[in-house]
Amino acid sequence: MPKNCNFIEKLREVGLRPTKQRVKMCEVLYNREKTFHFTINDLVKLLSEKMNQKISLATVYNTVHAFEKKGYLKEISIDSHKSYFDTNTSAHHHFFDEDTHELIDCDESDIDKVNIRKNITGKKINSVEVLVRVASDNQTQK
């Protein structure tokens, strides 16, 4: 309960009204130790099942995209069939577990700086991100 004050302020700063739906959404998104990777459906389920917050799908979409525009969330393209979002909004690298479909942030130290030798003429580099696809080691998979 007291923690929510942070979120209320946070929302205000960004120009969003701290409604109960948004505060609950903040709790789900940001009350955690580690980066949170999720789909819209993950988030709706967490809100309704774990947080007992009835909320419409449209509100979740709208608010997630509002957060994204404000730089509080980042959309990640890992699977063309689904949108993943990430509470870590910096450019960073990922492991993607192809068994569980889980996204995991790489630590800074996990991957050396990527050296780009040649760029497209007349273009500047906005971001460089690495995706490492991993899968179970002990599986018979040709």
Added chain:
Amino acid sequence: MPKNCNFIEKLREVGLRPTKQRVKMCEVLYNREKTFHFTINDLVKLLSEKMNQKISLATVYNTVHAFEKKGYLKEISIDSHKSYFDTNTSAHHHFFDEDTHELIDCDESDIDKVNIRKNITGKKINSVEVLVRVASDNQTQK
């Protein structure tokens, strides 16, 4: 006309019947110097407008996915809202032009080998791919 024989054989080898739709599709996909990156819609348009091959959307989807399963095409996740496919099926790196939404293969020499220092326990690395997002240099974009 003589070139098509290659495609007819290619299709046969893979266990697909060399129908005129599939042969035309092969021409569009593989009769080119460089890697081809496309969306399903790009392909349908090329087939109907450039090749004068009337073809249903369902057939394009089915055949593209058949090729994908056979390892003749690879799906690329660049934009969660659209599926891109690639005639280069090896693990490789890309530039993505955020102005034109164009995907461009990196040459081997463009990017140094990516050094992964630490992996997820019990998992093996299936692929390591880099995505470099670029945009116009001379644009006012904060």
Added chain:
DNA sequence: ATCTACATTATAATAATTCTAAACTGTTGA
């Protein structure tokens, strides 16, 4: 307490993709 701008909601609309089932066609072997 009332007002008002903004938010929430259910529902409709749209877009991408997949499914279905009937019509069609490449291949085989009589």
Added chain:
DNA sequence: TCAACAGTTTAGAATTATTATAATGTAGAT
């Protein structure tokens, strides 16, 4: 050569993810 069959194409329906709409609700100011 040609019927028969199995695989293929097709139009359109169904499904799924996402976005738009417009009526209703509510936070925050006065």
